[in-house]
Amino acid sequence: MSKKLAKYRSDYRAPAFTIENVHLNIDLDDHATRVRSQLQLKRQAPGALELDGEHLELITLAVDGVLRSADSYEVTDKQLILTEIPDEFTLDIVTQIDPSANSALEGLYKSGGAFCTQCEAEGFRRITYYLDRPDVLAVFTTTLSADSEHFPFLLSNGNLIDEGKQDNGRHYATWHDPHPKPAYLFALVAGDFDRLEDHYHTLEGRDVRLELFVDKGNLSRANYAMESLKRAMQWDEERFDLAYDLDRYMVVAVEFFNMGAMENKGLNIFNSKYVLADQATATDWDFVHVESVIGHEYFHNWTGNRITCRDWFQLSLKEGLTVFRDQEFSSDLGSRAVHRIDAIRVMRSFQFNEDAGPMAHPIRPDKVIEMNNFYTVTVYNKGAEVIRMLHTLLGEQGFQHGMQLYRQRHDGQAVTCEDFVAAMETANPVDLQQFRRWYSQAGTPQVRIEQRYDAAQGLLTLTFEQMTPATPGQTAKAPVVIPLLFSAYTHAGERLLLTDSAQVNDHESGSQLYVLSDSSATLTFTEVEQEPIIAWLENFSAPVKLQTSVNTEELELLLAHGEQEVTRWEAAQQIYLTCLRQAVTNQQPVQLSASQLRALTKVLKAPIDNALKALIFTLPSAEELLEYYPENAPLDAIERAVKTLAHALANGLQEVFAATFEALESQSEQLSGKAMAARALRQRCLYFLALAKPHDYSPVVAQQALTQGNMTLQQGALEIAVQHQLPCAEQVLAEFAEQWQETPLVMDKWFAVQANARHPETVKRVAQLLDHPKFSLRNPNRVYALLASFSRNSLRFHQEDGSGYKLLQRIITQLNTLNPQVASRLITPFMQWRRFDTRRQSMLKQSLVELQQLADLAPDLDEKITSALQSEETASQ
Structure with missing residues (x-):
């Protein structure tokens, strides 16, 4: 196999032709699917017509109705090239493909008894020859034909405009999508499903038909996804003033799918794990993820579909922005702190690792060989953090003004990350020239903050330094714009405002904001009556690594008194990480001081959200700890440290864990936020109790593992039994598998x-x-x-x-x-x-x-x- 050549963002050129209208006629067959494609093309620059195509058998080709002989065009394993052609013409192409042999699950494939497509990023070229690039937007009309008994549902993008019976037991359906779209948003599904129907009425008066298609027997597990979809549609109208634009919105859940889900216009195709959910088979976090992913793909209708990417280097234009939007959706409907902490953990456990590796890349890469390799936590999650920094800098009102201008300027276009930033800049009185470096520089910036206090003069001096380590292809890094949200406290735990600097402003989040933009900077405050304890980078206001001089005692104070919930969680994490790193360095077991145990005991007894408590008692993972060791990582010492920290907590807080566990009811029949939070904390308590007294709590864990009707409790017990190697572990594994062997998503949990x-x-x-x-x-x-x-x-x-x-x-x-x-x-x-x-x-x-x-x-x-x-x-x- 020949090596694939690299593509560079700087080499972007518009295609010689564009495609205005597409008519597809697809006769579905397991091994010999015929695709008849009629393209209306128009020249927009000199050059040949070079259509992309892979794994295709070309049957016929005609220009303006006249068949072309094989010597009038060139076919390679990647392209179909035509030279002597008019400036405006109709091209008819007939190809044949074998969907059943397509194990790569890209393009059109048959799996699990249904035909399905996945065209992002470059899958459409496996269906027919086409300009398979995101800057070619066309109006699609698609007719599907298949056996009516085995494939009663024939689905594609847009609105259904015709359907009927054919000879030989086949039938057809014709779909028209009035909104021009790139080929990566094309979709078709053919199969026999259970269907859940509902309606949503937009604020502008449109009645939208909602349909969820799931494998037979799973209809009852689709209700939560349908309710999530309606909540997402309402939220997008209320918060972003964005309404749906077709007569129907369809979601199909399939088991065989490489990705999580795909936002194809009007016909979203989902991995079934993000649709199917009931309390018997899905955990509380499964429900959270279903709602989040349903929202994410729906929100793409505007941030990705109506306004799409000019080229794949701009992937974060749609993905980073839409991840930010789905995070806000989840936060507005649930616990903002819990969802923010989840996002922070993804960044620190996975994205920082990617930034430190050989495939480190900016959120807008400069070079691509295989586009599938750039569907990364950098493009998605760091991209969302960059959008969040814009939101922090501009505020909710300023950000929404920028979104409105972005939509007005670019609806129906394929654009760039620069176009988005320019809209934000124009809509607000702000210069974002330096901020743009976040799009072009790879790596995780490191910020060092030193604090000096002169009690005699009441003088507080803060010194800041930032640097970004070299990454492949980028040795020299310029300083970036880093919004630092912070809160200052007295030693009694009372909030202290630092007000006499023009560079510090109150922020709508409740924190104060300082923007670091130079390699080094100094802030000085006068008339400060006592040395403050400062919580820096509140709510993870920038995707950076932070070094400060805050000690363990000060972290304990922030754990007890921080006004921001994420600040309290962060203080606990830093206490744990300090203990872990000291244990690794000294090659000794982790030891928690009496004051640390008292502080953590207060957390368990405090009147705060149980979900937050559960997160505070979720320890840093070995993977997160590894980030502190870029070479000669001491794996054995890390393993000992992580293990002994868990034992130190389990033994030191055994009584309070037991009391908390007994006081919390499992509320297994409820799906409210309060009930989910109680289950989360109860599980953390049981985790530590089973670690401290494995023989005493093995029967408790075994009994919970047999709980019927609540997968959160059942899987939680299974995890505890296996992780702690409890006496009941093998029994619990065997009984779980026997109970769920015919339910694929639950068996995934077992594996x-x-x-x-x-x-x-x-x-x-x-x-x-x-x-x-x-x-x-x-x-x-x-x-x-x-x-x-x-x-x-x-x-x-x-x-x-x-x-x-x-x-x-x-x-x-x-x-x-x-x-x-x-x-x-x-x-x-x-x-x-x-x-x-x-x-x-x-x-x-x-x-x-x-x-x-x-x-x-x-x-x-x-x-x-x-x-x-x-x-x-x-x-x-």
Whole structure:
């Protein structure tokens, strides 16, 4: 297989032709689907017509109704090229494809008894020859034909304009989407489903028909997704003044899908894990994620569909913005602190790691080889943090003014990240020139803050420094704009406002705001009566790493008195991390002081949200701790530290955990925020109690694991039993599997719990599960549940004998040809091989070298492996 050439953002050129209208006629067949495509093209620049196409059999081609002979065009394995053509013409193309053989699940494929598509980023070229790029927007009319008995539902984008019967037991349906769209938003689904119907009335008076299609027998598990969709539609109208624009909105849930979901215009296709949810089979967090993802794909209707990307380098234009919008949706409807903490943990556990690796890239990359590799936490989650910084700087009103101008200027266009920032800049009295560096610079900025106080003069001096480490291709980094939200407190825990600096302003969040824009800066405050304790970077106001001089006693005060809930959680995390890092450095067990235990006891007894308490008692993971060790990571010491911290909490707070556990009712039948919070805290208490007294609490855990009707309690008990290796563990695993063996999404949980286990036998257990009758490499959800979970289990994946490396290497080798997209996602833990000890480095590198030597290495893997194997000096040139 020839290497795929890199594309550069600087080389962008508009296509020689554009496509104004598309008529598709698709006769669906398991192995011989015929696609008849009629394109109305118009020249907009000199040059040949170069259409993209892969894995296609070309049957016929006609220009303005006249068939062309094979010598009048050129066909390669990637393109169809025509030269002698008019400036404006109709092109008719007939191709044939084999959907059943498409194990990559890109383009049109058949799986689980249904036909389905996934066209983002470059999947449409696997359906027919086309200008498969996001800056070509056309009006689509699509006619689908299939066997009426096996495929009673024929769905595509837009509004249904015709349907009827055909000969030989077939039928057809014609769909018209009046809104021009790029090919990546095209979708079709054909199958036999259960359908849930509802309606939504927009504020402007449009009656929208809502339809959710799910596998037979799952209709009752679709109700929450439907209610989530209606809440999302209402929220987008009320907060962003954005209403839906078609007569119907459809969501189809399928089991075999590489991604989480896809925002195809009017026909969203979802991985079933983000649609199907009831309390018997879904955890509380599953419900949260269903609502979030349903909202995310709906919000794309404006931020992604009506206004789309000019090119794929601009991916964060739609994804970063829409992640920010779905985060705000979840926060407005639920606990803002809980959702914010969840976002922070993703950044620190995954995105910071990506920034420190060989594939580090800005949220708007400059170079792309395989576009699927840039659907990353940097583009999505860091992209959302960049949008959030704009919101912090401009405030809600200023941000909404910018959104309105962005929509007015660019509705119906394919645009760039620069267009978005320019709209924000024009709508507000602000210069965002320096802020734009967030779009072009990779890496995580590091901010150091030093505080000096002169009691005699009442003088407070704050010194700031920022720097961003070198990343591949970027050695020199310019300072970026960093909004620092903060709150100051007295030693009695009372709020103290620092007011006599023109550079500090009160912020609508309740914090104060200082904007750091230089490499170094100094703030001076006079008449400060006592040295303040300052909570910096409140609500994680910028995606940076922070170094401050706040000590453990001051963190305890912030834990007890911080006005912002996220500040209290942050104080607890910093206490834990300080203890963990000291234990790693000193090669000693973690020890918690009496004052720390008292402070944490007060948290458990405080009248604050139980969900926040549960998060405060969720300890930093080994993966987060690894971020502090860019080389020679002391894995064994980290494992001991993480383990002994958990034991120190379990033993030190055993009585208060027990009292809290007994006082909280499980409320297993309720799905309110209060009930979910109570379950979350109860689970944390049981986690520590089972750790402190495994034999006493093993029967309690076993009993909870048999709880009928609430998966939060059942899975929670399963996790505790497996993680602590309780006496009941094997029994609980067996009974759980027997109960849920015919429910795929629940079996995914069963596989994942075992892959996440921290004990030494995990590698052997995962290898055995590969042969389990319910495991299949063809099912992305099952692969992610078992293998992706294992790959993120750093302590076991990096087991000293290298068995984890060999296991995952073998699976990636198989997936390389079966499903390259999934294979590419699994390669991630190999990427930072240099940060470990010499022995592990050697084994990780050897695995990468052997994978690189595969004769048919997929471009998805080739790009990542090549980047990982480059020397640091070469990578930074």
